[in-house]
Amino acid sequence: MHITLAPMEGVVDHLMRDMLTQVGGFDLCVTEFVRIVEQLMPKHVFYRICPELNNQGFTPNGVPVKVQLLGQHADWLAENAYRAIELGSHGVDLNFGCPAKTVNKSKGGAILLREPETIYKIVSAVRQAVPKDHTVSAKMRLGFDDTSLAIANAQAIADAGATSLVIHARTKVDGYKPPAYWDWIAKIKQHVNIPIVANGEIWNAQDAVNCQQQSACENIMLGRGALAMPNLAQVIKNTQQHMPWEQVKALLVQYSGYELFGDKGKYYPNRVKQWLGYLSRQYPQAEDLFMSIRRLKSADEILQHIQS
Numbered sequence: 001m002h003i004t005l006a007p008m009e010g011v012v013d014h015l016m017r018d019m020l021t022q023v024g025g026f027d028l029c030v031t032e033f034v035r036i037v038e039q040l041m042p043k044h045v046f047y048r049i050c051p052e053l054n055n056q057g058f059t060p061n062g063v064p065v066k067v068q069l070l071g072q073h074a075d076w077l078a079e080n081a082y083r084a085i086e087l088g089s090h091g092v093d094l095n096f097g098c099p100a101k102t103v104n105k106s107k108g109g110a111i112l113l114r115e116p117e118t119i120y121k122i123v124s125a126v127r128q129a130v131p132k133d134h135t136v137s138a139k140m141r142l143g144f145d146d147t148s149l150a151i152a153n154a155q156a157i158a159d160a161g162a163t164s165l166v167i168h169a170r171t172k173v174d175g176y177k178p179p180a181y182w183d184w185i186a187k188i189k190q191h192v193n194i195p196i197v198a199n200g201e202i203w204n205a206q207d208a209v210n211c212q213q214q215s216a217c218e219n220i221m222l223g224r225g226a227l228a229m230p231n232l233a234q235v236i237k238n239t240q241q242h243m244p245w246e247q248v249k250a251l252l253v254q255y256s257g258y259e260l261f262g263d264k265g266k267y268y269p270n271r272v273k274q275w276l277g278y279l280s281r282q283y284p285q286a287e288d289l290f291m292s293i294r295r296l297k298s299a300d301e302i303l304q305h306i307q308s
């Protein structure tokens with residue numbers, strides 16, 4: 001079984017990737033998306049989203065990292081994909097799943113699932129630009145409004161030459177509301193001939209087994225579940241016990257003590273809060289901590305509070 005750590009804008013940054021891959025069980029990470037407009041993005045944008053590019057695209061303990069791109073302009077996505085590879089990304093991933101209004105308004109993310117032909121154009125252009133020895137993967141939801149184009153979109157991605165496809169088994173309209181429709185992935189799988197990775201709503205080992213069975217996929221991607229239980233990949237792969245709270249707290253201190261964006265540090269307390277929100281699903285102590293820091297604004301105050 002191959003387990004990928006999901007891209008999660010606003011919380012799965014390079015430090016989170018470092019911590020979770022050290023805890024172990026992950027074979028691949030995908031970055032938060034780089035939003036591509038009509039330009040070749042400056043190199044510093046790629047290094048900011050993916051500092052692992054300074055380490056040949058690996059996390060400190062050697063797990064490969066793949067840069068994710070989001071946008072609607074095939075040619076610009078292709079140029080930027082080439083740049084990501086040149087800088088050291090292990091393949092590139094294309095985001096056809098983001099539900100954010102701002103992103104969808106500018107025709108990026110899940111809204112493209114209304115237009116399989118545009119998706120085909122994007123994936124083909126990127127495939128042509130990226131050297132053959134690098135993978136081009138895509139990540140999609142089951143659709144925007146409904147599942148009527150799910151198979152057409154997956155076929156467009158496969159026909160355009162993508163190496164693999166991650167399917168988050170819900171439509172944009174479903175949002176993040178349970179359940180995830182894993183059986184839909186199995187349906188799609190019958191119509192495409194590239195490897196598929198199943199994603200959505202895996203919170204424990206039993207969910208992983210159910211997902212694998214219903215989706216007919218061996219390989220999975222973990223997002224919120226891995227934030228709620230930092231050793232979830234190990235629980236699933238190597239039947240580890242759940243990580244005790246004391247260990248989780250040590251990771252929290254590490255994460256909280258890190259000035260992620262330097263002078264743009266205002267983003268950083270939000271990341272800690274967001275992570276605590278996910279941890280609250282598994283650890284009551286996290287919920288208490290979240291309640292006590294939720295009004296705090298500065299990184300220092302939050303760190304002191306978490307350490308106390």
Ligand SMILES: Cc1cc2nc3c(=O)[nH]c(=O)nc-3n(C[C@H](O)[C@H](O)[C@H](O)COP(=O)(O)O)c2cc1C
Nearest residue numbers: 006007008009032033095168200201202222223224
């Ligand atoms: C806060 C948040 C940010 C996300 N950011 C991204 C992103 O940048 N790119 C992407 O493809 N998916 C993104 N996703 C979707 C996740 O990668 C994943 O598909 C989704 O959370 C379902 O998996 P899960 O149930 O394991 O969390 C995001 C999800 C959340 C909750």
